[in-house]
Amino acid sequence: MPKLTIEQLLEVTSVFREHSQEKILKRTVDIIPSAFNWKGCSVFLYNEYEDCIQLVRTSVALPENFNEIKYRRGEGLTGWVFKHAKPLLLKDMQKSNSSKLAKKYPDINWVGKFSESGTSEIKSFMAVPILSQNKKLLGVIRTVSDTSNFSKSDLEIFLMIAKYVAMAIENSEFLRQEKRKTNYLELLMKVGTQILSYFELDELLSFVAENTAKTISSETCEIYLRKNENKNVLVLKGGYGIPSDLIDKAEHKIGEGLTGTIVKDNRVIRSKNVLELPEYKGKYRNQIKDHLKYGDRVTFLGVPINIKDETIGAIKLYNKIPNEISLNSYFTEDDEKYLQILTDMISVAIENVKFVDSMKYSAIKTMKSQRLTALGTLAMRIPNDVVNPLTETQLGINNILKKIEKSDNREMADFRERLVKIQNNLKKVSNEVRILQEFSTKAGFLHVKRTWEELIDESLLFLTNELMANKVIVDRKINSQEFPEIKVDPNEIIEVMITLVSLAIYRFRHYGSKVTISSQISENKILKTSIIGVDNKSGVEIKRKSMSEMFGEIKSYGPYQFSLDVVSEIVKSNYNGSISFADSEEYTRIIFELPISER
Numbered sequence: 046m047p048k049l050t051i052e053q054l055l056e057v058t059s060v061f062r063e064h065s066q067e068k069i070l071k072r073t074v075d076i077i078p079s080a081f082n083w084k085g086c087s088v089f090l091y092n093e094y095e096d097c098i099q100l101v102r103t104s105v106a107l108p109e110n111f112n113e114i115k116y117r118r119g120e121g122l123t124g125w126v127f128k129h130a131k132p133l134l135l136k137d138m139q140k141s142n143s144s145k146l147a148k149k150y151p152d153i154n155w156v157g158k159f160s161e162s163g164t165s166e167i168k169s170f171m172a173v174p175i176l177s178q179n180k181k182l183l184g185v186i187r188t189v190s191d192t193s194n195f196s197k198s199d200l201e202i203f204l205m206i207a208k209y210v211a212m213a214i215e216n217s218e219f220l221r222q223e224k225r226k227t228n229y230l231e232l233l234m235k236v237g238t239q240i241l242s243y244f245e246l247d248e249l250l251s252f253v254a255e256n257t258a259k260t261i262s263s264e265t266c267e268i269y270l271r272k273n274e275n276k277n278v279l280v281l282k283g284g285y286g287i288p289s290d291l292i293d294k295a296e297h298k299i300g301e302g303l304t305g306t307i308v309k310d311n312r313v314i315r316s317k318n319v320l321e322l323p324e325y326k327g328k329y330r331n332q333i334k335d336h337l338k339y340g341d342r343v344t345f346l347g348v349p350i351n352i353k354d355e356t357i358g359a360i361k362l363y364n365k366i367p368n369e370i371s372l373n374s375y376f377t378e379d380d381e382k383y384l385q386i387l388t389d390m391i392s393v394a395i396e397n398v399k400f401v402d403s404m405k406y407s408a409i410k411t412m413k414s415q416r417l418t419a420l421g422t423l424a425m426r427i428p429n430d431v432v433n434p435l436t437e438t439q440l441g442i443n444n445i446l447k448k449i450e451k452s453d454n455r456e457m458a459d460f461r462e463r464l465v466k467i468q469n470n471l472k473k474v475s476n477e478v479r480i481l482q483e484f485s486t487k488a489g490f491l492h493v494k495r496t497w498e499e500l501i502d503e504s505l506l507f508l509t510n511e512l513m514a515n516k517v518i519v520d521r522k523i524n525s526q527e528f529p530e531i532k533v534d535p536n537e538i539i540e541v542m543i544t545l546v547s548l549a550i551y552r553f554r555h556y557g558s559k560v561t562i563s564s565q566i567s568e569n570k571i572l573k574t575s576i577i578g579v580d581n582k583s584g585v586e587i588k589r590k591s592m593s594e595m596f597g598e599i600k601s602y603g604p605y606q607f608s609l610d611v612v613s614e615i616v617k618s619n620y621n622g623s624i625s626f627a628d629s630e631e632y633t634r635i636i637f638e639l640p641i642s643e644r
Contacts (some may be wrong), residue, residue, distance in 0.1 A: 250283025
């Protein structure tokens with residue numbers, strides 16, 4: 046075994062100081078020429094995708110075609126080492142040619158593709174395989190000399206250096222694999238803890254698409270789901286790294302292209318070159334590839350999204366981007382496994398969102414049904430409980446008036462006058478009851494003109510007990526603007542206002558907190574009411590366990606959130622209005638906007 050100086054040994058072992066593969070290779074090619082006075086050094090690593098070794102680092106100036114310098118098995122001197130996984134030492138290269146080399150090495154050839162000596166002639170060539178502990182070929186490291194021949198001792202030193210480099214690369218790969226697993230697990234934990242916080246499908250899918258692309262290191266992510274109105278069509282519902290105008294517009298039929306095939310066959314598709322797949326149609330290829338930083342979409346991973354026994358969509362990743370955690374330029378089996386786990390979580394979240402949507406729809410229908418039921422009950426009770434007694438009373442008064450009509454008694458005349466007044470009032474009541482009965486029988490929702498201040502007053506009246514129990518101070522800001530009467534269903538709007546003020550009340554943690562209510566009309570005829578709740582932090586604490594249901598560190602779908610969604614849907618659907626909610630440690634702000642131009 047040749048002897049190394051302390052300085053040389055320290056130089057060689059310094060490769061272990063580096064953790065990233067890029068730095069290990071850079072240090073390697075820098076050390077060899079300086080420590081051993083050899084001409085230069087280059088490292089080629091195995092490219093599994095193309096089954097070749099590719100130049101990744103060299104101590105000399107990089108040529109323009111750096112990324113194209115590759116050797117197939119048996120191609121040139123370097124390819125011979127790649128093919129046989131054996132070291133190669135050649136001397137007096139100026140006196141050698143292909144025929145002379147072939148006598149000693151029958152399958153060797155000299156192609157002269159790349160040289161560390163530049164324009165100088167090579168005196169001696171040396172290349173050794175970089176082998177892992179289980180003898181798997183990781184690459185080839187080579188060096189040249191233009192002044193003297195390498196010795197067997199030099200070859201032994203070079204083999205030892207290759208072992209150190211192999212160990213450093215394996216350690217780096219192990220750390221990278223562990224970091225990648227950590228990143229995947231962080232993604233799964235992040236998605237697992239936050240995915241159920243999203244109650245709107247578009248927000249959920251946008252969150253998933255972005256985090257999936259960043260963690261698995263793909264340039265784009267697309268999520269397709271079946272259309273509700275046509276289950277045979279898939280529509281793009283969420284994406285990252287793609288033109289936003291494709292969302293809700295890009296479509297594929299079941300069985301069409303990669304997307305349709307994934308859903309139709311309920312299978313995973315993973316490819317290093319999507320252009321070679323017969324299923325690939327490239328329907329939106331031109332629209333998307335011009336949007337990308339890394340060129341055309343080539344590498345691909347697509348996984349179906351299933352709910353129970355139904356395939357409802359697909360998640361697709363394009364363009365694997367190599368980074369310090371994953372040097373691969375294509376999607377791996379690990380990427381596929383973690384993406385499948387993620388899609389299982391996505392399917393649960395999508396099902397929950399759809400369930401919540403159905404609950405909101407049911408809640409609105411139930412609320413309307415309850416009012417219809419109440420009106421129907423009223424319609425049935427009015428004849429027996431009101432109309433019949435009222436009719437009997439009117440008949441009784443008519444009989445009395447007939448009996449005393451011809452009397453000349455002064456007292457009877459005064460009594461008759463009073464009865465006539467009562468009779469007229471009963472007629473008015475009878476007319477109003479008839480209108481009420483007709484309305485109740487039709488069981489419709491009546492839109493009438495009311496002032497906004499009256500509606501707020503009635504809403505606060507319903508909340509009197511809550512306000513008093515929590516000692517809430519209500520501050521009504523008086524606006525100098527004149528508010529016109531607006532045509533609304535009073536019961537509906539009062540229910541909305543009760544819910545919004547209740548939301549502010551339940552945000553409070555201390556007695557004596559304050560709710561400020563103010564309204565104004567914008568130039569574009571929008572009635573804007575703000576409800577601002579400020580907690581009285583110096584007050585006595587209110588013991589209320591349910592607060593964490595809505596305002597904990599991680600959002601949960603508590604009853605007040607559900608109520609907010611229900612009234613928001615009512616305002617949007619019935620009045621084309623909107624409700625926005627903002628919460629912080631200092632305050633709760635709720636903005637209720639209602640167009641009045643058409644009301």
